[in-house]
Amino acid sequence: MRLVVTLLILSFIILSFSAKPKIKPRIAGGYPARPYTIVFLVGIVYARTQLSALEFGAGTIISNQWILTVRGVLMYQYIEVHLGSKRAYWGYDILRVYKQNFYFHYDKKRHIALVKVPYQKFDYRLNRLRVPRSANALERFAGGRTVICGWGNAKSDGELPDWMRCTIVKVITNRECAKYYPPLETHEMCTSGEGGKGVCDGDFGGAVALIDGTPTLIGVIHLRPDNCSGGYPSIHIRVSDHLKWIRSVSGVYIP
Structure with missing residues:
Protein backbone atom coordinates (compact mmCIF):
# COMPACT_ATOMS: atom_id res chain seq x y z
CA MET A 1 0.00 0.00 0.00
CA ILE A 23 1.66 22.68 2.92
CA LYS A 24 -0.72 25.18 4.52
CA PRO A 25 -2.44 25.51 7.90
CA ARG A 26 -5.75 23.75 8.35
CA ILE A 27 -8.07 22.94 11.30
CA ALA A 28 -7.35 25.43 14.08
CA GLY A 29 -7.93 24.50 17.71
CA GLY A 30 -8.57 20.86 16.89
CA TYR A 31 -7.97 17.40 18.33
CA PRO A 32 -6.88 14.13 16.63
CA ALA A 33 -9.79 12.17 15.19
CA ARG A 34 -10.42 8.72 16.63
CA PRO A 35 -9.95 5.84 14.16
CA TYR A 36 -13.02 4.87 12.10
CA THR A 37 -15.21 7.75 13.30
CA ILE A 38 -15.01 10.28 10.45
CA VAL A 117 -16.67 8.01 -8.55
CA PRO A 118 -16.85 4.25 -9.20
CA TYR A 119 -19.28 2.41 -6.92
CA GLN A 120 -17.87 2.03 -3.41
CA LYS A 121 -19.00 -0.64 -0.96
CA PHE A 122 -19.46 0.75 2.53
CA ASP A 123 -17.79 -0.85 5.53
CA TYR A 124 -16.23 0.19 8.85
CA ARG A 125 -13.66 2.35 7.00
CA LEU A 126 -16.01 4.09 4.60
CA ASN A 127 -19.62 5.30 4.75
CA ARG A 128 -21.83 8.17 3.73
CA LEU A 129 -23.04 11.21 5.63
CA ARG A 130 -26.69 11.96 5.06
CA VAL A 131 -27.76 15.28 3.59
CA PRO A 132 -30.74 17.06 5.22
CA ARG A 133 -34.24 15.76 4.57
CA SER A 134 -36.42 17.65 2.09
CA ALA A 135 -38.61 18.78 4.98
CA ASN A 136 -35.55 20.60 6.40
CA ALA A 137 -34.78 22.55 3.22
CA LEU A 138 -35.52 25.85 4.98
CA GLU A 139 -33.87 24.91 8.27
CA ARG A 140 -30.96 27.21 9.24
CA PHE A 141 -29.64 25.01 12.11
CA ALA A 142 -28.59 28.08 14.15
CA GLY A 143 -27.17 27.05 17.53
CA GLY A 144 -26.57 23.48 16.41
CA ARG A 145 -23.31 21.74 17.31
CA THR A 146 -21.19 20.58 14.40
CA VAL A 147 -17.93 18.74 13.89
CA ILE A 148 -15.48 19.92 11.25
CA CYS A 149 -12.39 17.91 10.33
CA GLY A 150 -9.35 18.25 8.10
CA TRP A 151 -5.65 17.66 7.64
CA GLY A 152 -2.93 20.05 8.75
CA ASN A 153 -1.54 22.35 11.41
CA ALA A 154 -3.00 25.51 12.88
CA LYS A 155 0.04 27.55 11.85
CA SER A 156 1.62 28.36 8.51
CA ASP A 157 4.74 26.61 7.20
CA GLY A 158 4.18 23.63 9.49
CA GLU A 159 4.87 20.04 8.57
CA LEU A 160 2.00 17.91 7.32
CA PRO A 161 0.64 16.12 10.43
CA ASP A 162 0.29 12.39 10.80
CA TRP A 163 -3.43 12.42 11.56
CA MET A 164 -6.76 14.04 10.75
CA ARG A 165 -7.87 16.71 13.24
CA CYS A 166 -11.39 17.75 14.24
CA THR A 167 -13.06 20.42 16.32
CA ILE A 168 -16.57 21.13 17.60
CA VAL A 169 -18.12 24.46 16.62
CA LYS A 170 -21.63 25.95 16.75
CA VAL A 171 -23.65 27.30 13.85
CA ILE A 172 -24.33 31.03 14.16
CA THR A 173 -26.89 33.12 12.29
CA ASN A 174 -25.94 35.06 9.19
CA ARG A 175 -26.86 38.23 11.06
CA GLU A 176 -24.30 37.39 13.75
CA CYS A 177 -21.73 36.55 11.09
CA ALA A 178 -22.31 39.93 9.42
CA LYS A 179 -20.71 41.58 12.46
CA TYR A 180 -17.39 40.25 11.15
CA TYR A 181 -17.88 40.16 7.36
CA PRO A 182 -19.97 41.79 4.63
CA PRO A 183 -23.52 40.35 4.48
CA LEU A 184 -23.60 36.73 3.35
CA GLU A 185 -25.70 35.17 0.61
CA THR A 186 -28.63 33.12 1.88
CA HIS A 187 -27.00 29.95 0.54
CA GLU A 188 -24.01 30.56 2.83
CA MET A 189 -23.73 29.84 6.55
CA CYS A 190 -21.25 30.44 9.38
CA THR A 191 -19.82 28.55 12.30
CA SER A 192 -18.44 30.29 15.36
CA GLY A 193 -14.72 30.91 15.82
CA GLU A 194 -15.06 31.15 19.59
CA GLY A 195 -12.08 29.74 21.42
CA GLY A 196 -9.84 30.04 18.38
CA LYS A 197 -11.59 27.13 16.65
CA GLY A 198 -12.24 27.00 12.93
CA VAL A 199 -11.07 26.02 9.47
CA CYS A 200 -8.05 27.10 7.48
CA ASP A 201 -6.39 26.53 4.10
CA GLY A 202 -6.52 22.88 3.09
CA ASP A 203 -9.87 22.09 4.74
CA PHE A 204 -11.82 23.36 1.73
CA GLY A 205 -14.53 21.04 0.46
CA GLY A 206 -14.86 19.16 3.75
CA ALA A 207 -17.96 18.57 5.85
CA VAL A 208 -19.78 20.65 8.41
CA ALA A 209 -21.55 17.76 10.15
CA LEU A 210 -24.41 18.40 12.56
CA ILE A 211 -24.01 16.14 15.59
CA ASP A 212 -27.21 17.05 17.45
CA GLY A 213 -29.40 14.05 16.70
CA THR A 214 -28.76 12.05 13.51
CA PRO A 215 -25.40 13.11 12.02
CA THR A 216 -26.21 15.26 8.99
CA LEU A 217 -24.17 17.12 6.37
CA ILE A 218 -25.40 20.71 6.67
CA GLY A 219 -22.43 22.63 5.21
CA VAL A 220 -19.45 22.39 2.87
CA ILE A 221 -16.32 24.18 4.08
CA HIS A 222 -15.64 27.09 1.76
CA LEU A 223 -14.00 30.23 3.21
CA ARG A 224 -11.87 30.91 6.25
CA PRO A 225 -10.79 34.05 8.14
CA ASP A 226 -7.38 35.61 7.48
CA ASN A 227 -6.33 34.60 11.01
CA CYS A 228 -7.45 30.98 11.31
CA SER A 229 -7.13 30.86 15.10
CA GLY A 230 -8.17 34.46 15.79
CA GLY A 231 -11.72 33.71 16.90
CA TYR A 232 -13.42 34.78 13.65
CA PRO A 233 -16.27 32.74 12.11
CA SER A 234 -15.74 30.34 9.20
CA ILE A 235 -18.00 30.52 6.13
CA HIS A 236 -19.54 27.47 4.46
CA ILE A 237 -21.96 26.54 1.69
CA ARG A 238 -25.39 25.67 3.05
CA VAL A 239 -26.33 22.16 1.87
CA SER A 240 -30.06 22.46 2.64
CA ASP A 241 -30.33 25.21 -0.02
CA HIS A 242 -28.98 22.86 -2.71
CA LEU A 243 -31.02 19.69 -2.18
CA LYS A 244 -32.90 19.95 -5.50
CA TRP A 245 -29.68 20.44 -7.42
CA ILE A 246 -27.96 17.54 -5.62
CA ARG A 247 -30.90 15.23 -6.37
CA SER A 248 -31.20 16.31 -10.02
CA VAL A 249 -27.49 15.75 -10.75
CA SER A 250 -26.75 12.66 -8.67
CA GLY A 251 -30.11 10.92 -8.34
CA VAL A 252 -29.36 10.50 -4.62
CA TYR A 253 -32.55 9.72 -2.74
CA ILE A 254 -33.49 12.56 -0.38
CA PRO A 255 -36.62 11.70 1.65
Missing part, protein backbone atom coordinates in the same frame (compact mmCIF):
# COMPACT_ATOMS: atom_id res chain seq x y z
CA ARG A 2 2.78 2.43 0.90
CA LEU A 3 4.42 1.82 -2.50
CA VAL A 4 1.13 2.37 -4.35
CA VAL A 5 0.50 5.64 -2.52
CA THR A 6 4.04 6.83 -3.20
CA LEU A 7 3.73 6.09 -6.93
CA LEU A 8 0.41 7.93 -7.19
CA ILE A 9 1.72 11.00 -5.43
CA LEU A 10 4.86 10.93 -7.57
CA SER A 11 2.74 10.81 -10.73
CA PHE A 12 1.10 14.07 -9.69
CA ILE A 13 4.48 15.61 -8.87
CA ILE A 14 5.93 14.63 -12.26
CA LEU A 15 3.01 16.28 -14.05
CA SER A 16 3.68 19.38 -11.96
CA PHE A 17 7.32 19.42 -13.11
CA SER A 18 8.55 18.44 -9.65
CA ALA A 19 6.69 21.27 -7.89
CA LYS A 20 6.81 20.84 -4.12
CA PRO A 21 3.49 20.23 -2.34
CA LYS A 22 2.09 23.38 -0.79
CA VAL A 39 -15.48 7.66 7.73
CA PHE A 40 -17.45 9.97 5.42
CA LEU A 41 -14.56 12.36 4.71
CA VAL A 42 -12.20 11.83 1.77
CA GLY A 43 -8.88 13.51 1.09
CA ILE A 44 -8.43 15.21 -2.29
CA VAL A 45 -5.00 15.86 -3.78
CA TYR A 46 -5.20 18.43 -6.57
CA ALA A 47 -3.33 21.04 -8.55
CA ARG A 48 -4.55 24.30 -10.04
CA THR A 49 -2.50 23.93 -13.23
CA GLN A 50 0.09 21.56 -14.64
CA LEU A 51 2.86 23.79 -13.28
CA SER A 52 1.43 24.59 -9.86
CA ALA A 53 2.20 23.02 -6.50
CA LEU A 54 0.13 20.18 -5.12
CA GLU A 55 -2.57 21.11 -2.62
CA PHE A 56 -4.88 19.20 -0.31
CA GLY A 57 -8.63 19.51 0.05
CA ALA A 58 -11.51 17.30 1.08
CA GLY A 59 -14.95 16.04 0.14
CA THR A 60 -17.87 14.24 1.75
CA ILE A 61 -19.34 10.91 0.67
CA ILE A 62 -23.12 11.28 0.25
CA SER A 63 -23.77 7.97 -1.57
CA ASN A 64 -21.89 4.97 -2.95
CA GLN A 65 -20.89 6.96 -6.06
CA TRP A 66 -21.07 10.65 -5.17
CA ILE A 67 -18.85 13.08 -3.27
CA LEU A 68 -19.88 16.62 -2.36
CA THR A 69 -17.13 19.26 -2.37
CA VAL A 70 -16.28 22.74 -3.72
CA ARG A 71 -15.33 23.93 -7.20
CA GLY A 72 -11.96 25.21 -5.99
CA VAL A 73 -10.46 21.71 -5.67
CA LEU A 74 -11.60 20.69 -9.18
CA MET A 75 -9.45 22.99 -11.31
CA TYR A 76 -7.09 20.57 -13.08
CA GLN A 77 -7.66 17.66 -15.47
CA TYR A 78 -8.04 15.18 -12.63
CA ILE A 79 -7.87 14.77 -8.87
CA GLU A 80 -6.79 11.95 -6.56
CA VAL A 81 -9.46 10.89 -4.09
CA HIS A 82 -8.15 9.16 -0.96
CA LEU A 83 -10.79 6.99 0.70
CA GLY A 84 -10.79 6.00 4.36
CA SER A 85 -7.90 8.37 4.97
CA LYS A 86 -6.72 9.76 8.29
CA ARG A 87 -4.01 11.48 6.26
CA ALA A 88 -4.95 13.55 3.21
CA TYR A 89 -2.47 11.58 1.08
CA TRP A 90 -2.74 8.10 2.62
CA GLY A 91 -6.10 6.51 1.82
CA TYR A 92 -6.58 2.76 2.01
CA ASP A 93 -7.93 3.10 -1.54
CA ILE A 94 -7.03 5.82 -4.03
CA LEU A 95 -8.99 6.85 -7.12
CA ARG A 96 -7.89 9.05 -9.99
CA VAL A 97 -11.02 10.91 -11.12
CA TYR A 98 -11.07 12.92 -14.35
CA LYS A 99 -12.87 16.19 -15.08
CA GLN A 100 -15.72 14.58 -17.04
CA ASN A 101 -16.92 13.38 -13.63
CA PHE A 102 -16.95 16.91 -12.12
CA TYR A 103 -20.35 18.62 -11.82
CA PHE A 104 -20.71 22.31 -11.00
CA HIS A 105 -23.77 24.32 -9.97
CA TYR A 106 -25.34 26.23 -12.85
CA ASP A 107 -25.14 29.43 -10.77
CA LYS A 108 -21.43 30.34 -10.83
CA LYS A 109 -21.84 32.32 -7.61
CA ARG A 110 -22.44 29.02 -5.84
CA HIS A 111 -19.21 27.10 -5.43
CA ILE A 112 -20.74 23.75 -4.52
CA ALA A 113 -19.71 20.78 -6.68
CA LEU A 114 -20.25 17.04 -7.07
CA VAL A 115 -17.78 14.34 -8.08
CA LYS A 116 -18.88 10.97 -9.45
Whole structure:
Protein backbone atom coordinates (compact mmCIF):
# COMPACT_ATOMS: atom_id res chain seq x y z
CA MET A 1 0.00 0.00 0.00
CA ARG A 2 2.78 2.43 0.90
CA LEU A 3 4.42 1.82 -2.50
CA VAL A 4 1.13 2.37 -4.35
CA VAL A 5 0.50 5.64 -2.52
CA THR A 6 4.04 6.83 -3.20
CA LEU A 7 3.73 6.09 -6.93
CA LEU A 8 0.41 7.93 -7.19
CA ILE A 9 1.72 11.00 -5.43
CA LEU A 10 4.86 10.93 -7.57
CA SER A 11 2.74 10.81 -10.73
CA PHE A 12 1.10 14.07 -9.69
CA ILE A 13 4.48 15.61 -8.87
CA ILE A 14 5.93 14.63 -12.26
CA LEU A 15 3.01 16.28 -14.05
CA SER A 16 3.68 19.38 -11.96
CA PHE A 17 7.32 19.42 -13.11
CA SER A 18 8.55 18.44 -9.65
CA ALA A 19 6.69 21.27 -7.89
CA LYS A 20 6.81 20.84 -4.12
CA PRO A 21 3.49 20.23 -2.34
CA LYS A 22 2.09 23.38 -0.79
CA ILE A 23 1.66 22.68 2.92
CA LYS A 24 -0.72 25.18 4.52
CA PRO A 25 -2.44 25.51 7.90
CA ARG A 26 -5.75 23.75 8.35
CA ILE A 27 -8.07 22.94 11.30
CA ALA A 28 -7.35 25.43 14.08
CA GLY A 29 -7.93 24.50 17.71
CA GLY A 30 -8.57 20.86 16.89
CA TYR A 31 -7.97 17.40 18.33
CA PRO A 32 -6.88 14.13 16.63
CA ALA A 33 -9.79 12.17 15.19
CA ARG A 34 -10.42 8.72 16.63
CA PRO A 35 -9.95 5.84 14.16
CA TYR A 36 -13.02 4.87 12.10
CA THR A 37 -15.21 7.75 13.30
CA ILE A 38 -15.01 10.28 10.45
CA VAL A 39 -15.48 7.66 7.73
CA PHE A 40 -17.45 9.97 5.42
CA LEU A 41 -14.56 12.36 4.71
CA VAL A 42 -12.20 11.83 1.77
CA GLY A 43 -8.88 13.51 1.09
CA ILE A 44 -8.43 15.21 -2.29
CA VAL A 45 -5.00 15.86 -3.78
CA TYR A 46 -5.20 18.43 -6.57
CA ALA A 47 -3.33 21.04 -8.55
CA ARG A 48 -4.55 24.30 -10.04
CA THR A 49 -2.50 23.93 -13.23
CA GLN A 50 0.09 21.56 -14.64
CA LEU A 51 2.86 23.79 -13.28
CA SER A 52 1.43 24.59 -9.86
CA ALA A 53 2.20 23.02 -6.50
CA LEU A 54 0.13 20.18 -5.12
CA GLU A 55 -2.57 21.11 -2.62
CA PHE A 56 -4.88 19.20 -0.31
CA GLY A 57 -8.63 19.51 0.05
CA ALA A 58 -11.51 17.30 1.08
CA GLY A 59 -14.95 16.04 0.14
CA THR A 60 -17.87 14.24 1.75
CA ILE A 61 -19.34 10.91 0.67
CA ILE A 62 -23.12 11.28 0.25
CA SER A 63 -23.77 7.97 -1.57
CA ASN A 64 -21.89 4.97 -2.95
CA GLN A 65 -20.89 6.96 -6.06
CA TRP A 66 -21.07 10.65 -5.17
CA ILE A 67 -18.85 13.08 -3.27
CA LEU A 68 -19.88 16.62 -2.36
CA THR A 69 -17.13 19.26 -2.37
CA VAL A 70 -16.28 22.74 -3.72
CA ARG A 71 -15.33 23.93 -7.20
CA GLY A 72 -11.96 25.21 -5.99
CA VAL A 73 -10.46 21.71 -5.67
CA LEU A 74 -11.60 20.69 -9.18
CA MET A 75 -9.45 22.99 -11.31
CA TYR A 76 -7.09 20.57 -13.08
CA GLN A 77 -7.66 17.66 -15.47
CA TYR A 78 -8.04 15.18 -12.63
CA ILE A 79 -7.87 14.77 -8.87
CA GLU A 80 -6.79 11.95 -6.56
CA VAL A 81 -9.46 10.89 -4.09
CA HIS A 82 -8.15 9.16 -0.96
CA LEU A 83 -10.79 6.99 0.70
CA GLY A 84 -10.79 6.00 4.36
CA SER A 85 -7.90 8.37 4.97
CA LYS A 86 -6.72 9.76 8.29
CA ARG A 87 -4.01 11.48 6.26
CA ALA A 88 -4.95 13.55 3.21
CA TYR A 89 -2.47 11.58 1.08
CA TRP A 90 -2.74 8.10 2.62
CA GLY A 91 -6.10 6.51 1.82
CA TYR A 92 -6.58 2.76 2.01
CA ASP A 93 -7.93 3.10 -1.54
CA ILE A 94 -7.03 5.82 -4.03
CA LEU A 95 -8.99 6.85 -7.12
CA ARG A 96 -7.89 9.05 -9.99
CA VAL A 97 -11.02 10.91 -11.12
CA TYR A 98 -11.07 12.92 -14.35
CA LYS A 99 -12.87 16.19 -15.08
CA GLN A 100 -15.72 14.58 -17.04
CA ASN A 101 -16.92 13.38 -13.63
CA PHE A 102 -16.95 16.91 -12.12
CA TYR A 103 -20.35 18.62 -11.82
CA PHE A 104 -20.71 22.31 -11.00
CA HIS A 105 -23.77 24.32 -9.97
CA TYR A 106 -25.34 26.23 -12.85
CA ASP A 107 -25.14 29.43 -10.77
CA LYS A 108 -21.43 30.34 -10.83
CA LYS A 109 -21.84 32.32 -7.61
CA ARG A 110 -22.44 29.02 -5.84
CA HIS A 111 -19.21 27.10 -5.43
CA ILE A 112 -20.74 23.75 -4.52
CA ALA A 113 -19.71 20.78 -6.68
CA LEU A 114 -20.25 17.04 -7.07
CA VAL A 115 -17.78 14.34 -8.08
CA LYS A 116 -18.88 10.97 -9.45
CA VAL A 117 -16.67 8.01 -8.55
CA PRO A 118 -16.85 4.25 -9.20
CA TYR A 119 -19.28 2.41 -6.92
CA GLN A 120 -17.87 2.03 -3.41
CA LYS A 121 -19.00 -0.64 -0.96
CA PHE A 122 -19.46 0.75 2.53
CA ASP A 123 -17.79 -0.85 5.53
CA TYR A 124 -16.23 0.19 8.85
CA ARG A 125 -13.66 2.35 7.00
CA LEU A 126 -16.01 4.09 4.60
CA ASN A 127 -19.62 5.30 4.75
CA ARG A 128 -21.83 8.17 3.73
CA LEU A 129 -23.04 11.21 5.63
CA ARG A 130 -26.69 11.96 5.06
CA VAL A 131 -27.76 15.28 3.59
CA PRO A 132 -30.74 17.06 5.22
CA ARG A 133 -34.24 15.76 4.57
CA SER A 134 -36.42 17.65 2.09
CA ALA A 135 -38.61 18.78 4.98
CA ASN A 136 -35.55 20.60 6.40
CA ALA A 137 -34.78 22.55 3.22
CA LEU A 138 -35.52 25.85 4.98
CA GLU A 139 -33.87 24.91 8.27
CA ARG A 140 -30.96 27.21 9.24
CA PHE A 141 -29.64 25.01 12.11
CA ALA A 142 -28.59 28.08 14.15
CA GLY A 143 -27.17 27.05 17.53
CA GLY A 144 -26.57 23.48 16.41
CA ARG A 145 -23.31 21.74 17.31
CA THR A 146 -21.19 20.58 14.40
CA VAL A 147 -17.93 18.74 13.89
CA ILE A 148 -15.48 19.92 11.25
CA CYS A 149 -12.39 17.91 10.33
CA GLY A 150 -9.35 18.25 8.10
CA TRP A 151 -5.65 17.66 7.64
CA GLY A 152 -2.93 20.05 8.75
CA ASN A 153 -1.54 22.35 11.41
CA ALA A 154 -3.00 25.51 12.88
CA LYS A 155 0.04 27.55 11.85
CA SER A 156 1.62 28.36 8.51
CA ASP A 157 4.74 26.61 7.20
CA GLY A 158 4.18 23.63 9.49
CA GLU A 159 4.87 20.04 8.57
CA LEU A 160 2.00 17.91 7.32
CA PRO A 161 0.64 16.12 10.43
CA ASP A 162 0.29 12.39 10.80
CA TRP A 163 -3.43 12.42 11.56
CA MET A 164 -6.76 14.04 10.75
CA ARG A 165 -7.87 16.71 13.24
CA CYS A 166 -11.39 17.75 14.24
CA THR A 167 -13.06 20.42 16.32
CA ILE A 168 -16.57 21.13 17.60
CA VAL A 169 -18.12 24.46 16.62
CA LYS A 170 -21.63 25.95 16.75
CA VAL A 171 -23.65 27.30 13.85
CA ILE A 172 -24.33 31.03 14.16
CA THR A 173 -26.89 33.12 12.29
CA ASN A 174 -25.94 35.06 9.19
CA ARG A 175 -26.86 38.23 11.06
CA GLU A 176 -24.30 37.39 13.75
CA CYS A 177 -21.73 36.55 11.09
CA ALA A 178 -22.31 39.93 9.42
CA LYS A 179 -20.71 41.58 12.46
CA TYR A 180 -17.39 40.25 11.15
CA TYR A 181 -17.88 40.16 7.36
CA PRO A 182 -19.97 41.79 4.63
CA PRO A 183 -23.52 40.35 4.48
CA LEU A 184 -23.60 36.73 3.35
CA GLU A 185 -25.70 35.17 0.61
CA THR A 186 -28.63 33.12 1.88
CA HIS A 187 -27.00 29.95 0.54
CA GLU A 188 -24.01 30.56 2.83
CA MET A 189 -23.73 29.84 6.55
CA CYS A 190 -21.25 30.44 9.38
CA THR A 191 -19.82 28.55 12.30
CA SER A 192 -18.44 30.29 15.36
CA GLY A 193 -14.72 30.91 15.82
CA GLU A 194 -15.06 31.15 19.59
CA GLY A 195 -12.08 29.74 21.42
CA GLY A 196 -9.84 30.04 18.38
CA LYS A 197 -11.59 27.13 16.65
CA GLY A 198 -12.24 27.00 12.93
CA VAL A 199 -11.07 26.02 9.47
CA CYS A 200 -8.05 27.10 7.48
CA ASP A 201 -6.39 26.53 4.10
CA GLY A 202 -6.52 22.88 3.09
CA ASP A 203 -9.87 22.09 4.74
CA PHE A 204 -11.82 23.36 1.73
CA GLY A 205 -14.53 21.04 0.46
CA GLY A 206 -14.86 19.16 3.75
CA ALA A 207 -17.96 18.57 5.85
CA VAL A 208 -19.78 20.65 8.41
CA ALA A 209 -21.55 17.76 10.15
CA LEU A 210 -24.41 18.40 12.56
CA ILE A 211 -24.01 16.14 15.59
CA ASP A 212 -27.21 17.05 17.45
CA GLY A 213 -29.40 14.05 16.70
CA THR A 214 -28.76 12.05 13.51
CA PRO A 215 -25.40 13.11 12.02
CA THR A 216 -26.21 15.26 8.99
CA LEU A 217 -24.17 17.12 6.37
CA ILE A 218 -25.40 20.71 6.67
CA GLY A 219 -22.43 22.63 5.21
CA VAL A 220 -19.45 22.39 2.87
CA ILE A 221 -16.32 24.18 4.08
CA HIS A 222 -15.64 27.09 1.76
CA LEU A 223 -14.00 30.23 3.21
CA ARG A 224 -11.87 30.91 6.25
CA PRO A 225 -10.79 34.05 8.14
CA ASP A 226 -7.38 35.61 7.48
CA ASN A 227 -6.33 34.60 11.01
CA CYS A 228 -7.45 30.98 11.31
CA SER A 229 -7.13 30.86 15.10
CA GLY A 230 -8.17 34.46 15.79
CA GLY A 231 -11.72 33.71 16.90
CA TYR A 232 -13.42 34.78 13.65
CA PRO A 233 -16.27 32.74 12.11
CA SER A 234 -15.74 30.34 9.20
CA ILE A 235 -18.00 30.52 6.13
CA HIS A 236 -19.54 27.47 4.46
CA ILE A 237 -21.96 26.54 1.69
CA ARG A 238 -25.39 25.67 3.05
CA VAL A 239 -26.33 22.16 1.87
CA SER A 240 -30.06 22.46 2.64
CA ASP A 241 -30.33 25.21 -0.02
CA HIS A 242 -28.98 22.86 -2.71
CA LEU A 243 -31.02 19.69 -2.18
CA LYS A 244 -32.90 19.95 -5.50
CA TRP A 245 -29.68 20.44 -7.42
CA ILE A 246 -27.96 17.54 -5.62
CA ARG A 247 -30.90 15.23 -6.37
CA SER A 248 -31.20 16.31 -10.02
CA VAL A 249 -27.49 15.75 -10.75
CA SER A 250 -26.75 12.66 -8.67
CA GLY A 251 -30.11 10.92 -8.34
CA VAL A 252 -29.36 10.50 -4.62
CA TYR A 253 -32.55 9.72 -2.74
CA ILE A 254 -33.49 12.56 -0.38
CA PRO A 255 -36.62 11.70 1.65
